[in-house]
Amino acid sequence: DTGVSQNPRHKITKRGQNVTFRCDPISEHNRLYWYRQTLGQGPEFLTYFQNEAQLEKSRLLSDRFSAERPKGSFSTLEIQRTEQGDSAMYLCASSTGLGMVPYEQYFGPGTRLTVT
């Protein structure tokens, strides 16, 4: 399967613990996006990369959140000192899009985080 993959698919953690999620995009895609979806809402943007450069971070992303994309390949999203409000589905997407022609963003299956 050459789609976007995310690991783990599910994570249950206790409040205060750190968690890290991984996203492997489609190999030739230079853009990688992270979104978060909570119950009853559509996905909300968190951050995105073009190759290894993090180009934008949402104001939703507190200092406890950090994302990396070393070498422009896979990406990790780390949440430090998790809070119950961090419980959500974390989605990763990748795209080949550059310039003025819009391209699809291809999504992974997400990581569901539950903070107890």
Place this chain on the structure above:
Amino acid sequence: ILNVEQSPQSLHVQEGDSTNFTCSFPSSNFYALHWYRWETAKSPEALFVMTLNGDEKKKGRISATLNTKEGYSYLYIKGSQPEDSATYLCAFPITGANSKLTFGKGITLSVRP
């Protein structure tokens, strides 16, 4: 704040019924309008990326239209089947054609056999 609105929030139909959903988006600075289908436990799947006013796209029994001047798009499903049961999301890139997407809340469709 730029919002994408979808209606209705949920829909329950009988197999064979045709359905349609509405997505409203800001008509200024339009780049594209995306439709996604998201089945439970699967990845959101791109259905259409629409760019031109008056555009109509079709994939099997699903079609979509776009009005960029008034800021809305319709998604139609002809002869709904149980496998069409999913959440349908529309999304709008805000700051460029390939920028971050702003999503609506989605419409949950349930098709009864």
